[in-house]
Amino acid sequence: xxxxxxxxxxxxxxxxxxxxxxxxxxxxxxxxxxxxxxxxxxxxxxxxxxxxxxxxxxxxxxxxxxxxxxxxxxxxxxxxxxxxxxxxxxxxxxxxxxxxxxxxxxxxxxxxxxxxxxxxxxxxxxxxxxxxxxxxxxxxxxxxxxxxxxxxxxxxxxxxxxxxxxxxxxxxxxxxxxxxxxxxxxxxxxxxxxxxxxxxxxxxxxxxxxxxxxxxxxxxxxxxxxxxxxxxxxxxxxxxxxxxxxxxxxxxxxxxxxxxxxxxxxxxxxxxxxxxxxxxxxxxxxxxxxxxxxxxxxxxxxxxxxxxxxxxxxxxxxxxxxxxxxxxxxxxxxxxxxxxxxxxxxxxxxxxxxxxxxxxxxxxxxxxxxxxxxxxxxxxxxxxxxxxxxxxxxxxxxxxxxxxxxxxxxxxxxxxxxxxxxxxxxxxxxxxxxxxxxxxxxxxxxxxxxxxxxxxxxxxxxxxxxxxxxxxxx
Numbered sequence: 001x002x003x004x005x006x007x008x009x010x011x012x013x014x015x016x017x018x019x020x021x022x023x024x025x026x027x028x029x030x031x032x033x034x035x036x037x038x039x040x041x042x043x044x045x046x047x048x049x050x051x052x053x054x055x056x057x058x059x060x061x062x063x064x065x066x067x068x069x070x071x072x073x074x075x076x077x078x079x080x081x082x083x084x085x086x087x088x089x090x091x092x093x094x095x096x097x098x099x100x101x102x103x104x105x106x107x108x109x110x111x112x113x114x115x116x117x118x119x120x121x122x123x124x125x126x127x128x129x130x131x132x133x134x135x136x137x138x139x140x141x142x143x144x145x146x147x148x149x150x151x152x153x154x155x156x157x158x159x160x161x162x163x164x165x166x167x168x169x170x171x172x173x174x175x176x177x178x179x180x181x182x183x184x185x186x187x188x189x190x191x192x193x194x195x196x197x198x199x200x201x202x203x204x205x206x207x208x209x210x211x212x213x214x215x216x217x218x219x220x221x222x223x224x225x226x227x228x229x230x231x232x233x234x235x236x237x238x239x240x241x242x243x244x245x246x247x248x249x250x251x252x253x254x255x256x257x258x259x260x261x262x263x264x265x266x267x268x269x270x271x272x273x274x275x276x277x278x279x280x281x282x283x284x285x286x287x288x289x290x291x292x293x294x295x296x297x298x299x300x301x302x303x304x305x306x307x308x309x310x311x312x313x314x315x316x317x318x319x320x321x322x323x324x325x326x327x328x329x330x331x332x333x334x335x336x337x338x339x340x341x342x343x344x345x346x347x348x349x350x351x352x353x354x355x356x357x358x359x360x361x362x363x364x365x366x367x368x369x370x371x372x373x374x375x376x377x378x379x380x381x382x383x384x385x386x387x388x389x390x391x392x393x394x395x396x397x398x399x400x401x402x403x404x405x406x407x408x409x410x411x412x413x414x415x416x417x418x419x420x421x422x423x424x425x426x427x428x429x430x431x432x433x434x435x436x437x438x439x440x441x442x443x444x445x446x447x448x449x450x451x452x453x454x455x456x457x458x459x460x461x462x463x464x465x466x467x468x469x470x471x472x473x474x
Contacts, residue, residue: 127427128405128412129473130437130459136171136178136467144462145193145201146450147215153460154201154215155467156190166190168201168213173458173469181218187211188229191276192246195450196235202243204230210245212257224255224262231274234290237282237330244303246275246292252310254303267308271296276397277325281332283379291332293325298337300380313337315384319372323392326400328411333376334402334428336413340369340392366393366418366443371400373413373429388431391419393443401449402428403459406474414459416444423447423461441465 141157151173159167159180166189168181183190188207195201200221201213210230211223224245232246242264245253250269255262269275269292277293290301292310297319299310313335316322320339328334369392374382392398403412403425410427412434417424422439426432440463448460457472 127408127410127474128403128434130425130435130470131473132438133458133469133471134173134176135469136176137465138169138462138467140464141169141462141467142445143190143193143203144446144448144460144467145195145203146448146458146460147195147199147201148450148452148456148458149197149454150199150215151452152215153467153469154193154195154213155462156193156203158189166205168203170215170218171467179218181213184209184211184220184223191230192232194233194235196240196243197453198240200235202233202235204233204245206230206248210243210253210255212243222257222260224253224260226253227251227266231276232278232292234278234280236288237280238286238288242280242288244278244280244290246278248274250275250294252278252290252292252301252303265303267301267303267310269294270299270310270312274397276323277399279325279327279329279332281327282330283376284331285379287379289332289380291325291327291335293322293337295321295323297322298325298335298374300382302380311380313374313382315374316372320369323369323396324398324400324415326402326413326415328402328404331376334411335374335376335382336371336400336402336428337374338369338371338390338392338398338400338415340367340394366391368392371413371415371426371431373431375429385429386431388426390415390424391417393418396443396445398444399447401447401459403449403457403472404451406455406457408474414447414449416447416461418443421463423459437461437470438468440468 138155138157140159141155144153144155146153153171153173155169155171156166159165166183166187168183170179170181186207187205187209190203190205193201193203199215201215203213204210206229208226208229209223210226210233211220213219214221226245226247228247228249228251230245231248234244236242241257243255243257245255247253250272252267252269252275253263254265256264271294273294273296275292275294279291281289281291283289287304290303292299292301296312297316298313300313301310316337320342322337323340324338326336369390370387371390372384373386375385377383398416400413400415403414405411413426413428414423420436420439421441421443423437423444425434427434442463442465444461444463446462451457459470459472461468
């Protein structure tokens with residue numbers, strides 16, 4: 001077929017006989033006859049102007065909606081390709097940088113992408129380095145504990161499947177070998193895990209259980225029934241027999257593992273808010289203290305004395321909602337408490353943010369909160385030294401850590417920053433920004449520091465997507 005044009009010869013057909021003529025030819029015959037009808041040269045039949053039909057449409061209109069959609073799709077594809085090329089270029093640059101860093105590392109381990117952003121006063125860059133030792137993909141993990149001496153990590157979360165039971169996963173830091181440990185029925189979600197030097201994993205759960213798991217046999221060797229859901233737990237710094245549990249109702253329970261019947265002491269808190277963090281520490285007199293945190297703030301408990309109730313640390317009354325607490329073990333001479341703004345309701349029922357002045361909402365990045373540094377002045381007293389702002393979770397009670405730098409007497413503070421979705425570290429006591437570690441795609445749910453008996457230091461951070469383990473080099 002010839003392509004259609006608006007001008008030129010067009011084909012028409014005689015209706016009686018179907019013979020095809022040029023349209024201009026038939027129209028010329030009609031004009032010469034001066035009539036409205038004429039005789040078909042082929043069949044002799046009469047035809048009129050209205051009997052002339054076009055074999056091709058006199059005008060073709062093609063809708064351009066599909067063409068516009070196709071053009072738009074092509075433009076989108078071009079844009080995606082451009083973004084992919086840009087991301088690939090960034091990945092290649094990052095990979096090249098990591099390769100160069102790895103070549104400089106003695107054991108070939110990969111140094112964290114963000115090494116010290118701000119150096120110490122005096123220009124020293126050797127205060128501390130974070131070496132990414134390994135990454136593990138974990139589905140559903142929420143809480144973790146690190147056995148630095150055995151180089152084993154214990155993570156807890158909901159197992160996939162219809163039953164969705166809660167399990168523990170034991171992970172070897174270097175061989176990547178994993179072992180699933182099924183928990184007793186009605187354990188429910190594990191809120192906290194602590195590894196003791198004696199090779200036991202202590203975990204507190206919402207099923208009102210405080211359980212002790214043998215890291216050798218993977219069996220629960222002892223469990224205590226709690227009067228309320230367990231939110232936190234800790235071993236003892238001075239011996240292997242005492243363990244502690246913080247409860248959802250604000251109580252602190254003290255257990256002796258040589259007695260399986262029940263707790264030695266049941267201590268009431270200053271409020272009925274959950275005790276989300278506890279640390280066992282030793283004061284200058286050699287006595288054991290418990291530093292805990294609930295939403296009202298950090299408290300100190302004298303578990304060796306006669307006091308049945310804790311004391312709120314001075315200066316922490318109006319900071320906001322306490323969501324995290326880090327201690328420099330074993331003496332806890334330094335403490336960092338983290339806060340988010342407190343929501344207060346007015347008489348008309350409207351809510352307002354209180355506790356941190358002018359605290360805006362960070363879209364998709366939590367709230368602008370603060371971290372407060374406290375220093376011990378006596379066995380039971382602390383003084384507030386410094387405060388810095390940070391992006392904190394609007395909902396979760398978070399974890400944080402104080403990391404000692406060997407040989408320097410200095411410390412770093414580590415926290416899972418909501419805007420970074422990764423770990424940010426600061427120098428103490430100045431809160432000078434030190435380093436941002438490699439970020440995750442999801443917020444950090446748990447963060448743990450652990451040191452082995454031979455002095456090896458590790459930092460673990462956990463999100464919904466993965467677990468990272470960093471070796472800390474001084």
